[in-house]
Amino acid sequence: MNSKFSFVHLFNMKKESLTIITQNEKMREIINRIDKIASTDSSVLLIGETGVGKEIFAEYIHRTSHRSEKTFVKLSLSAMPEDLLESELFGHVKGAFTSATNEKKGLFEIANHGSIFLDDIDDVPLSIQTKLLRVLEQREIMRVGDTKPIPIDVRLITASKVDLKELVSRNIFRSDLFYRINVVPFTIPPLRARKDDIQPLAEHFIKHFAPEKNLSLSKAAIKCMVNYNWPGNVRELRNVIQRVCLFAEREIIPADLPVEIRGEENLENIIKACKRCFVEDGMIFDEVMACLEFNLIKEALDKANGNQSKAAKSINLSLSTFRDKLKKYKLI
Structure with a gap:
């Protein structure tokens, strides 16, 4: 498929690897339920915050289906x-509008006999909602500018970051479309x-991004990550690990x-946290010292507004030693 929009992605699932990593009981229950309905053609609605992995689950549903x-x-x-949109x-015919110099297949046609995943269904305009409802009810689409219906056989998977029932109550989302896509919901x-x-x-993610480095996570780093709230969910975790x-x-x-x-606001808190981790988690000496040194160097630089000479003097280091520390911790 040729498209100038990078957010449209088309591929054969057999050529892609797909891994769902979880040891959480609730997540396992969701996967077990998906396994029971994946072989059907029922519409699926995935509900969850941005970054929780709805796209991965949509791909998993397709991968485990007869399609x-x-x-x-x-x-x-x-x-x-x-x-x-x-x-x-739905595609268009030549001349349907000013820039329609050639006919074009829409994504529903391209996905015929396969599956289509529409993310952020909560953002779709009412005018398009009406047309989506027609596709689900009549199993056919009509290209823009055409009067000839085209039969399609597609499994529809949608995702929303908000409760669609709330949008229905506010007349932002059509109730009849909601009932059509909400046949099998998963949160x-x-x-x-x-x-x-x-x-x-x-x-x-460490194995994915740095397989050659043989990296590991210290107990203290794991504790920091577990205590963090992760507003961006799995996507944020992935990006952090990549960096x-x-x-x-x-x-x-x-x-x-x-x-x-890390959750530490100042050096005093960092020292307290390192002491706590040393006692509770068996944090080794090198970890404690690296944690303290990094934050001491960083705080000195911050307080000096980036002036390396002033920062080095404030903690009684030579400028050359201070710069070596900056390089060591990738602060420059």
Whole structure:
């Protein structure tokens, strides 16, 4: 498929690897329920915050269905401009509008006999909701500018980051469309509600991003990550680990993590936290010293507004030694 929109992704699932990492009981229950309905053609609605992994579950549903050999198409409805959305979903004929110099298949046609995943269904305009309802009821689409219906056979999977019932009550979302897509709903819990998944997910991402480095997570780093709220969910965790893997050399310690995840606001708190981890988690000497040194150097630099000479003097280090520390901890 040719598209100028990067948020439209089309691929054959057999050519892609798919891994769902979890040891959480609720997540396992969701997977077990999905396994029971995956072989059907029922519409599925995935509900959950941004970044919880709804797209992975949509792919999993397709992979385990009888349509797995066919095409899987996904589209973020929030990313698509409204004036182009109808054409992207249903296609258009030549001359349908000014820039329609050629006919074009829509995503529903491309996904015929396969599955289509529409993310952010809560953002779809009412005008498009009406057309989606027609597709579900009549199993056919009509290209923009055409009068000839085209039969389709597609399994629809949708996702929402909010409760659609609330949108229905506010007349923002059509109730008849809601009932059509809500045949089998699944609510994916946020990462903060399944903290037992944080370590296995982090270790999985480490192996993915730095397989050659043989990195590991210290107990103190794991504790910091478990205590963090993860507003961006699994996507945020993935991005953090990707960034950490760029700089870490052996064992990932709290000093390697972003300050909001370390959760320490000043040097006094850092010292208290290191003492606590040393006693409770068996934090080794090198970890404690690296944690203290990193934060001492960083705080000195922050207080000196980036002036290296002033920062070095404030903690009684030579400028050359201070700069060596900055390089060591990738602060410059």
